[in-house]
Amino acid sequence: MDVAVLGATGTGRAVVGHFAGAGHAVRLYDDDASAVMDAIDDAEREYGVDATESVDGTTGLESAVGGADLVVDAGDDPERDRRERLAAAEELIDRETLVAVGDPRTSVTAVAAGLRRPDRAVGIHVVDDDASVVEVVVADATTADARDRAVEIVEDLGATPVVVGDAPGLASARLELAAVVEAIRLVEEGVAAVEDVDAAMERGRGRERGPLARADEMGLDRVLEGLDDLTDRLDGRFEPPGLLREKVADGDLGVRTGTGFYEWEDGERAGPADPNPGVEVRSAAPENPDEL
Missing domain, CATH: 1.10.1040.10 (N-(1-d-carboxylethyl)-l-norvaline Dehydrogenase; domain 2)
Incomplete structure (x- = not known):
């Protein structure tokens, strides 16, 4: 599977590491070439991937998303910018390409609102560092087909998919x-x-x-x-x-x-550490039971 990751952020680095580690071809896009190379180096070091085998970096959106089976927006910029970036990417991808939002702080529905086909948008949120659990977020317009394909992708990573609605936070x-x-x-x-x-x-x-x-x-x-x-x-x-x-x-x-x-x-x-309260008890029973 060919995966395009948009954004040389911490989230982008993690997505690159997990997908490249699972044997997928990954292309990382950002308009800052230095940030792209740094993120790839970090992914190699943190996730043990061989970037020369499976990861390419680019500052061209078309070269990143062209032919991709999955496009993951991993940016941390304002919601409007991310919506516009995915809308621009949609003009360059195939009809069947799945679109995902990788940042759990962002509404998938809001980011997908700029797409002509928001039905193919999902959220893919890695829960823990080793990606043993991944949340698949279903947005307002997400179809059953898009949900099922996202679940299959997560399972292919060796992770447990958890399907959730589009709500704040993981x-x-x-x-x-x-x-x-x-x-x-x-x-x-x-x-x-x-x-x-x-x-x-x-x-x-x-x-x-x-x-x-x-x-x-x-x-x-x-x-x-x-x-x-x-x-x-x-x-x-x-x-x-x-x-x-x-x-x-x-x-x-x-x-x-x-x-x-x-x-x-x-x-x-x-x-x-302090404070560490104990539950108060009597030091002794009263001699006269009537005192209880």
């Missing part, structure tokens, strides 16, 4: 952040200790890391940024707890700084 990220918010509130309100909150998920739900440990691994500043973004675009469900804002303001960002909700040593939890 669905999987929203689920994880919702768990993080509630976990922080339990600590903030003194309902449970840090380790007990995580134990409920790690042992009770079979997860390797509980929500507070995962927040530390993601970086509390990134967690706060994600929650603020979802709060702006959705509602109060994702309002960041005050305790999270305090930790970020104090520079306690998790694994990266050695302290978050846990103290960390060499990437391993060394114990809970």
Whole structure:
């Protein structure tokens, strides 16, 4: 399969790495030649691909998308510019070419609005670094054929496809952040200790890391940024707890700084950080049961 990637961004680099790593021919487009070469070098280093075998770089839109089976817009510029770029690309591609938006911060429906055939537009959003899970986003005009072809492409990458509607943020990220918010509130309100909150998920739900440990691994500043973004675009469900804002303001960002909700040593939890409330209990039973 021939894949055209539009945008030498972090998202573009990841798309190049995952598709080239799966054996597909990839062409990376950007109007900045230096950015293209740097992104290809980064993809080689981060994803172990041999760019000489499967990746070409170009500053020409026609040379990038001509003959492509899949065009992925990976830009991080304003929505209007991305809509215009895909509309220009559509004039140069075959009728059956699938068009995808790679940035989960952007509405697929809005970007595809400039296409003559928005029915072929989907979102392809990589959830994790190893691309084990990829969300296939169905926009307002997406047909069943386009959805099914996108699912097949994701499966060909060796990933698990998750079909979702066109809504703000990654669905999987929203689920994880919702768990993080509630976990922080339990600590903030003194309902449970840090380790007990995580134990409920790690042992009770079979997860390797509980929500507070995962927040530390993601970086509390990134967690706060994600929650603020979802709060702006959705509602109060994702309002960041005050305790999270305090930790970020104090520079306690998790694994990266050695302290978050846990103290960390060499990437391993060394114990809970403050605050770490315990559940209050009586020191002893009253001598007179009537005092209860």
